[in-house]
Amino acid sequence: MNIRIGQGFDVHAFGDGDHVVLGGVRVPHDRGVVAHSDGDVVIHALCDAMLGALALGDIGQHFPPSDPQWKGADSRAFLRHCRGLIHERGWQLGNADITVICERPKVGPHAAAMRQRLADDLGLALDAVSIKATTSEKLGFTGRGEGIAAMAVCLLVQS
Numbered sequence: 805m806n807i808r809i810g811q812g813f814d815v816h817a818f819g820d821g822d823h824v825v826l827g828g829v830r831v832p833h834d835r836g837v838v839a840h841s842d843g844d845v846v847i848h849a850l851c852d853a854m855l856g857a858l859a860l861g862d863i864g865q866h867f868p869p870s871d872p873q874w875k876g877a878d879s880r881a882f883l884r885h886c887r888g889l890i891h892e893r894g895w896q897l898g899n900a901d902i903t904v905i906c907e908r909p910k911v912g913p914h915a916a917a918m919r920q921r922l923a924d925d926l927g928l929a930l931d932a933v934s935i936k937a938t939t940s941e942k943l944g945f946t947g948r949g950e951g952i953a954a955m956a957v958c959l960l961v962q963s
C-alpha cells in the first residue's frame with residue numbers, strides 16, 4: 805500500500821460580523837473574519853493539506869484571491885474540488901485531523917456538526933475526521949483575539 809501525508813495551515817483576521825464559518829458550519833460570534841471567500845480556516849487548512857499530499861501547490865494557486873469568482877465563495881466547493889483531484893490521481897483520503905486555534909468562539913459545541921459536514925463532503929466515515937481546538941493561552945495574535953488559525957493533516961492511501 806502507498807501512503808502520502810499532507811499538512812496545511814491557515815489564518816484569518818477577525819473583522820466586522822456576527823459569525824464565523826468553520827468546517828462548513830456557521831458559528832455565531834461577535835466578530836466575522838476578513839477574507840475573500842467565506843474565510844473558513846478549517847477548510848482552507850484542510851485543502852492545503854490535501855493539495856500538499858499531492859504536491860499540487862496551495863489553495864491560493866487553485867482559487868486565486870485576485871479572482872472575483874471566489875468572492876464570498878462557500879469554501880466547501882474548494883474542498884470538493886480537492887477531493888476530486890485526489891480521486892483523479894488514483895488516491896483515497898484516509899483520514900484528516902484538524903486543530904483550530906482561537907480564544908473564542910468555543911469550537912467544542914460545534915465540533916460534531918463540523919465533523920459530519922466535512923465527512924459528508926469528503927465521503928469519509930465520521931471516525932476518519934477529527935476536529936480539535938485550543939486557545940493559545942492569551943499569547944500572540946490568537947491570544948489577543950485578533951484572528952483565528954487552523955492546522956490540518958491528512959493521509960492519502962492507494963492500494
Ligand SMILES: Nc1ccn([C@@H]2O[C@H](COP(=O)(O)O)[C@@H](O)[C@H]2O)c(=O)n1
Nearest residue numbers: 906907908909910911912937938939940
Ligand atoms: N476555541 C476553543 C479553544 C479551546 N476549546 C476547548 O477547551 C479546551 C481547553 O483549551 P486550552 O487552550 O485551555 O487547552 C480545549 O482542549 C478544547 O477542548 C474550544 O472548544 N474552543
Ligand SMILES: C[C@@]1(CO)OP(=O)(O)OP(=O)(O)OC[C@H]1O
Nearest residue numbers: 839840841863864867868869874
Ligand atoms: C480561499 C481564497 C479564495 O480566493 O481566499 P481567502 O478567503 O482570502 O482565503 P485564504 O486562506 O487567504 O486562501 C486563498 C484563496 O484561495
